[in-house]
Amino acid sequence: MTLHLTTEERAFLVGDHGEAVSLAMRILVSAAELLGAKALVRITSAHIDGCLHHGDGGVEFAEKLVATGGRVAVPTTLNVGALDLLHPDTVRADPSKLAMARRQMDAYVSIGAEPTFTCAPYQVGHQPAFGEQVAWGESNAIAFANSVLGARTERYGDFLDACCALAGRAPLHGLHIGQNRQATVVVDATNVPDALKDQDVFYPVLGSWLGLEVGREVSVIIGLPSTVSRDQLKALGASAASTGAVALFHVAGVTPEAPNLDAVVGETQSVDRIKLTADMVKGALKRLSTADTVERIDAVAVGSPHFSITEFEALLTLVRGRRMAVPFYACTARATLQELEVRGNDLLQLQEAGVEIIADTCVVVTPILRESGGVLMTNSGKFAHYAPSNTGYEVVYGSLEDCVESAVIGLVTRTEAIWSW
Numbered sequence: 001m002t003l004h005l006t007t008e009e010r011a012f013l014v015g016d017h018g019e020a021v022s023l024a025m026r027i028l029v030s031a032a033e034l035l036g037a038k039a040l041v042r043i044t045s046a047h048i049d050g051c052l053h054h055g056d057g058g059v060e061f062a063e064k065l066v067a068t069g070g071r072v073a074v075p076t077t078l079n080v081g082a083l084d085l086l087h088p089d090t091v092r093a094d095p096s097k098l099a100m101a102r103r104q105m106d107a108y109v110s111i112g113a114e115p116t117f118t119c120a121p122y123q124v125g126h127q128p129a130f131g132e133q134v135a136w137g138e139s140n141a142i143a144f145a146n147s148v149l150g151a152r153t154e155r156y157g158d159f160l161d162a163c164c165a166l167a168g169r170a171p172l173h174g175l176h177i178g179q180n181r182q183a184t185v186v187v188d189a190t191n192v193p194d195a196l197k198d199q200d201v202f203y204p205v206l207g208s209w210l211g212l213e214v215g216r217e218v219s220v221i222i223g224l225p226s227t228v229s230r231d232q233l234k235a236l237g238a239s240a241a242s243t244g245a246v247a248l249f250h251v252a253g254v255t256p257e258a259p260n261l262d263a264v265v266g267e268t269q270s271v272d273r274i275k276l277t278a279d280m281v282k283g284a285l286k287r288l289s290t291a292d293t294v295e296r297i298d299a300v301a302v303g304s305p306h307f308s309i310t311e312f313e314a315l316l317t318l319v320r321g322r323r324m325a326v327p328f329y330a331c332t333a334r335a336t337l338q339e340l341e342v343r344g345n346d347l348l349q350l351q352e353a354g355v356e357i358i359a360d361t362c363v364v365v366t367p368i369l370r371e372s373g374g375v376l377m378t379n380s381g382k383f384a385h386y387a388p389s390n391t392g393y394e395v396v397y398g399s400l401e402d403c404v405e406s407a408v409i410g411l412v413t414r415t416e417a418i419w420s421w
Helices: 007-014 017-035 056-067 094-110 138-148 160-167 204-216 230-241 279-289 311-319 334-341 346-352 381-391 400-409
Strands: 040-042 044-048 077-078 169-170 184-187 219-222 249-251 271-277 301-306 328-332 355-359 375-378 396-397
Touching: 007 017, 017 056, 017 169, 044 160, 056 160, 077 094, 138 230, 138 249, 138 301, 160 169, 169 301, 184 204, 184 355, 204 219, 204 230, 204 279, 204 381, 230 249, 230 301, 230 311, 230 375, 249 346, 301 381, 301 400, 311 334, 311 346, 311 400, 328 334, 328 400, 334 346, 334 355, 346 355, 375 381, 375 400, 381 396
Parallel strands: 044 077, 184 219, 184 271, 219 249, 301 328, 301 375, 328 355, 375 396
Antiparallel strands: 040 169
């Protein structure tokens, strides 16, 4: 299959617009050819996941872009790094690793990316419109952009996302193409009790099941309430993208491409149909805890994806006038933290309760938690999935209310009745 490039794109490739753009285009062209794309597509924004330090190669790549005059061609946001730049003593790591992590974050800012340092750029003012073509990295951000906003992106990882940002192009394949956004799986949630579907704690569980069940397939969920919130959809997508490779899901009557079931399921299209049962949901719930029989916890972490201002409002209601008995970490974007800071005493009340706010990063991607070997409680399906391997902590999953109650007494407290159906 031959990849067609425009005159402008060929000029990018041969270096007429600088060495950095030429490098980015060479990588993009190779990727497009591997993917079988016939052309590249213009994008309107990018979200770079590659500013998180995994090794010195990432630093060298980013600094190569700086040294060769690279500049992003479209509005570009940055995912979490390995440092909390606002609270530099938060991360426990070797000074040389800290220095390299800082260099990597700084390099992407130097090429014109906005220092958002969040896995949820859609919460801090970056929301591409319905149908816009974008190139986003970070699995939950991809799922949210495609599913909740109706923008179009494929799964772009390190460092293809940066190349897309410099060239203002992405391979025209996969979910960039309308016909590939149709659902091939229908998930029927009508049997799930309404009382459970009203609870935030249900959505990471549903997402965990969805990722394991459908993998890369595009699904449409029917039977969820029209009142489902963006934070609930965020949690669903993040969990599904962690356990599977879900980049797009539809919710009939809720998400923009699915005003109804027929809009995302073609008349001649073959689809699998799955009716959610209690056993399916309870199995996914059980999988989110690796330390289900423990009594004590050593820490609580929330905010993966990063906590929204609405979630902080809920947390404030729960912690006001109380004090945590174990470390309680809330991970968020610096822009959300700034919003908290101008809201009177909100931040002070959280701090007085013992909530430690982490910005620019999170406890699962960099060493913030105290020594490994403990038990972490979380309301995040993403944290629950990655924490054991990334932090050495076992995990207990529960609602935000469960997390606060457990943190106050240092013992696992969970509301089990809502899962009985």
